[in-house]
Amino acid sequence: xxxxxxxxxxxxxxxxxxxxxxxxxxxxxxxxxxRLPAGxxxxxxxxxxxxLGLAVNTVARAxxxxxxAGIVETRGRQGTFVAARNPTEAxxxxxxxxxxxxxxxxxxxxxxxxxxxxxxxx
Numbered sequence: 316x317x318x319x320x321x322x323x324x325x326x327x328x329x330x331x332x333x334x335x336x337x338x339x340x341x342x343x344x345x346x347x348x349x350r351l352p353a354g355x356x357x358x359x360x361x362x363x364x365x366x367l368g369l370a371v372n373t374v375a376r377a378x379x380x381x382x383x384a385g386i387v388e389t390r391g392r393q394g395t396f397v398a399a400r401n402p403t404e405a406x407x408x409x410x411x412x413x414x415x416x417x418x419x420x421x422x423x424x425x426x427x428x429x430x431x432x433x434x435x436x437x
Contacts, residue, residue: 322350323367324337326341326369334373335373335374338369338373339380342357342381343381343386346386346397353397353398354397354399357387357395357396357397359395360374360378378395382395385398385400386398414428415428
């Protein structure tokens with residue numbers, strides 16, 4: 316069971332986004348907004364698959380990707396937990412530093428550099 320209950324989202328099987336990716340993003344969102352604080356034990360792969368009506372492999376893949384991104388950590392038989400630190404902050408700060416460095420080297424100002432980011436997100 317989850318130590319701090321979370322309302323798991325309804326996943327959309329008709330979406331062009333894979334179910335494991337929808338689940339991965341839902342966990343990241345829950346970590347970011349505090350619904351899943353650091354140290355929270357997540358349900359087992361089987362339990363969450365049953366709760367969401369997903370294949371076990373779908374949940375396992377989401378957990379693997381979350382673990383490789385440093386969002387969760389597996390502690391052997393104890394289970395899977397939200398990582399003690401959120402790596403998003405450090406990773407995004409480093410990416411922003413590198414991006415700004417490249418933009419400056421190319422003679423771009425902040426407004427021009429942000430234009431490229433806006434275009435990428437659109």
